[in-house]
Amino acid sequence: MTGDTLTPGARRILEVASELFYARGIHAVGVDTIAAASGVTKRTLYDRFGSKDALVAAYLRARDERWRDRVSDALEAAGDPVSRVLAPFDVLGSWVADRGCAFVNAFAELDDPGHPGRALIDDEKRWLRALFATELERAGVDDPDGLALQLLVLHEGALVAQAVAAEPGAIRSARAAAAQLVAAARGGPGV
Amino acid sequence: MTGDTLTPGARRILEVASELFYARGIHAVGVDTIAAASGVTKRTLYDRFGSKDALVAAYLRARDERWRDRVSDALEAAGDPVSRVLAPFDVLGSWVADRGCAFVNAFAELDDPGHPGRALIDDEKRWLRALFATELERAGVDDPDGLALQLLVLHEGALVAQAVAAEPGAIRSARAAAAQLVAAARGGPGV
DNA sequence: GCTGGACTTCACTGATCTGTGAACTTAGTG
DNA sequence: CACTAAGTTCACAGATCAGTGAAGTCCAGC
Missing domain, CATH: 1.10.10.60 (Homeodomain-like)
Incomplete structure (x- = not known):
């Protein structure tokens, strides 16, 4: 569109x-x-x-759109509530290249908070956090907001570790950690 | 020195x-x-x-040195093995500013793998991963290498989420997740 | 008193940066 | 045929970029 x-x-x-x-x-x-x-x-x-700034913004907007489409597809393809929660991690494997997260990289270069690209970066991260929270709530965990933040951290960290730290298993490892946290939250807070 | x-x-x-x-x-x-x-x-x-490139490398080297000193101090100050494992997360709170991780940001800008700064970025991440692994082994967990990678992911993600996603509780949340994973690994893999 | 290191002054080079003005071509559509 | 949208050519502006050459100043230590 x-x-x-x-x-x-x-x-x-x-x-x-x-x-x-x-x-x-x-x-x-x-x-x-x-x-x-x-x-x-x-x-x-x-x-x-x-302007170049506007082109940068268009670049981020287009990339954001493609990314959300992929996540939405993975979400539809997923079956049980837990796979839905973990769907963004499954997209990462085929999404990320060796240059890391385009939004994190752009953030590093756009120091001016008023740059049109900065709002898009903000949007992208807030969208993902909200998506985690929604799916976690559907999966019936306590404190979906808190766990959503932890999954966001794992998600962002996976991208960074994979590219910047050149850790090839980072995404897989982050997904496993996310699965474990979700399982613990579903199993009950006493575990 | x-x-x-x-x-x-x-x-x-x-x-x-x-x-x-x-x-x-x-x-x-x-x-x-x-x-x-x-x-x-x-x-x-x-x-x-x-040259400017050499100045950039000097910048990263100096920052790396300060960072490792802080972590080493926190490590000495920590008591039990688990607090030692989590020490890097405690340093983050006072270390990170609103512009995220200097090494991740530098990675975003230095596309040439041969740039003198790239080796320093690599070093920094490998050092931290090795530190996690060493401390986890001391803490007596199974598969310290695997869990070290997960802690690295949480660590990097905490910085990104705090700055890029503007999530003020990201570091605290990442530390809690790390503590939970470590506790589960010590309590036994069956949990 | 001399030497050497730290630093200044200033004038350059050549490249690259974002952005513009004005006139022209080309192709499709009513 | 006339109009319009898309794109071209080319010259240009003004700034900034990394980096250099040569000469001179200041000061501490031998």
Whole structure:
């Protein structure tokens, strides 16, 4: 629903910018590079997106949308309430590359809280936390909000450990830890 | 032992660069800005550090050193084996600011694996994982390596969630989750 | 009194950065 | 045919980027 109204040139610009921003970083990639790699002139880039900041925001918005779609698909595919809770961890395996979380990386580069991208980063994390809380409540655990925060921590940590610390089993390991915490919360607080 | 041999000017440069790199990002801060804010000429900066990349590496090295010192102190202050395992989480509360983990942020900006800073980032994460493993072994848990990875994930996730997701309770929550996993591992795998 | 280290001053280089102005082409649509 | 949207070409602005060369100042220690 977002990417449909883009002109062919704009779509190419956004695709190329997304790859380059994610792989090399936002500040490290100039608009000239993006335009050239898109087979488009810089004029077109500015006609379509207005500014580099706006292009960065479009990049984050598009990535967020794809990510949420994947999670939603995994959620539908999951059966029991516990697999639903853990669905975001299952998506991670095929989602994350060796450059970590695009939103965390963008946060590192966007020091200005007023940058249009910052609101999107905020949104993404709040969405995931809320999703955990909703599914945990459905799964019938005590204090779904508190456990949701712990699952968010595990989720973010999995991405960081996998990429930054180059730990290949981090995602699997985080999922196991999440499963254990959920099981304990369902089994009762006395365990 | 590292910062002792620095000249007064170099020390000021390193202090200022550390603050600016952390607060605004590496690419966003130019050497002119650093020199000016240090009350030093650009010539001095290059005479002392040789290049911006080398200054970035010095920044990460100094920060790593301070961090390890803090963890070592907390480790000594801790009593029982379990508090020793959880000591890094206790340091986090007073360590982390609102800009997240300096090493994760640097990773986001340094896309070149050959950058001198990348090795330092790697070192830092491997050091922490090894520390968790050592302390877990001392605490007598099964599979200390596996649990160490889970604690690393919780640790990194705590920093990210606290700063990027603006979750004020993330560190406390991560510590609680870590404590629960350790307790379960000590109580026996059947729980 | 001389030497060497720390640092300054200042003028550069050449590249790269984001962003713009104006005129032109091209293709599709009423 | 006329209109419009998409895109091109190209020259340009003004700033900032990392990094250098050469000469000079200041001061502590031998």
